[in-house]
Amino acid sequence: MNADQLAKPTIIAVVGASASGKTLFAQTIYDELLPELGEQGISIIKEDSYYRAQDDLPMEERIRTNYDHPNAFEHELLHQHLSDLTAGKAIECPTYCYKTHTRTAETVTINPTKIILIEGIMLLTNEQLRSSFDIKVYMDTPLDICLIRRIKRDTQERGRSIDSITNQYLETVRPMYYQFIEPAKAHADIVITRGGKNRMAIEVLKAKIRQLTYNNN
Numbered sequence: 001m002n003a004d005q006l007a008k009p010t011i012i013a014v015v016g017a018s019a020s021g022k023t024l025f026a027q028t029i030y031d032e033l034l035p036e037l038g039e040q041g042i043s044i045i046k047e048d049s050y051y052r053a054q055d056d057l058p059m060e061e062r063i064r065t066n067y068d069h070p071n072a073f074e075h076e077l078l079h080q081h082l083s084d085l086t087a088g089k090a091i092e093c094p095t096y097c098y099k100t101h102t103r104t105a106e107t108v109t110i111n112p113t114k115i116i117l118i119e120g121i122m123l124l125t126n127e128q129l130r131s132s133f134d135i136k137v138y139m140d141t142p143l144d145i146c147l148i149r150r151i152k153r154d155t156q157e158r159g160r161s162i163d164s165i166t167n168q169y170l171e172t173v174r175p176m177y178y179q180f181i182e183p184a185k186a187h188a189d190i191v192i193t194r195g196g197k198n199r200m201a202i203e204v205l206k207a208k209i210r211q212l213t214y215n216n217n
């Protein structure tokens with residue numbers, strides 16, 4: 001094993017409200033750097049993959065779950081997986097289905113890489129996880145913009161009705177945002193405005209990742 005393979009990875013966490021642009025931002029960086037850094041250079045993980053399996057619950061109960069509370073996630077497994085990747089071991093990442101509100105049977109193999117991008121709403125609420133991140137990015141998108149984008153995305157991609165989106169928004173998404181997500185901004189190293197298409201912010205992160213990859217600092 002050479003020195004590069006032994007080097008500890010850099011873990012970059014992208015957090016913020018639901019539909020603030022976390023996925024678009026992290027995925028854009030990943031897609032644009034992958035051809036240059038290769039599959040051994042950069043990987044991407046979604047915190048949503050670690051929503052707890054709910055196969056034991058009937059659908060009426062799954063619909064009532066508070067998905068905007070830290071307890072909805074299996075953070076212990078995510079932490080274990082990040083430790084495994086840091087130790088140079090591959091992981092089997094779960095996959096989650098928003099339509100059935102549980103995990104699917106498939107897992108995705110993620111190999112250890114020098115750069116790990118991870119994105120999700122509750123990543124900074126867990127102290128153990130927080131301490132494993134090297135760079136913490138917060139997407140500071142106004143909540144009304146997030147709501148508009150969530151309505152559009154969840155009707156088109158997550159099989160949701162306007163009624164179910166607005167009820168869930170008032171009951172859990174909005175109050176949990178103020179209880180857990182917004183206060184976590186204080187832990188961020190970088191705060192990003194204008195969502196997942198902020199080109200300058202994307203370029204700054206890409207430049208930092210290149211520096212970490214090629215200069216190892």
Ligand SMILES: Nc1ncnc2c1ncn2[C@@H]1O[C@H](COP(=O)(O)OP(=O)(O)O)[C@@H](O)[C@H]1O
Nearest residue numbers: 018019020021022023024149153194195196197
């Ligand atoms: N700056 C932006 N301008 C326009 N649409 C955006 C912008 N940022 C994100 N979106 C769109 O808003 C929706 C929610 O963004 P997404 O990245 O899925 O948010 P999150 O991962 O934070 O939930 C997606 O359809 C995405 O394409």
Ligand SMILES: O=c1ccn([C@@H]2O[C@H](COP(=O)(O)O)[C@@H](O)[C@H]2O)c(=O)[nH]1
Nearest residue numbers: 017018019048051067068098101121173
């Ligand atoms: O079964 C589920 C699981 C999650 N949600 C909602 O998803 C968002 C988090 O995902 P983003 O990609 O950050 O939007 C969270 O606000 C949950 O309310 C769901 O509706 N159903």
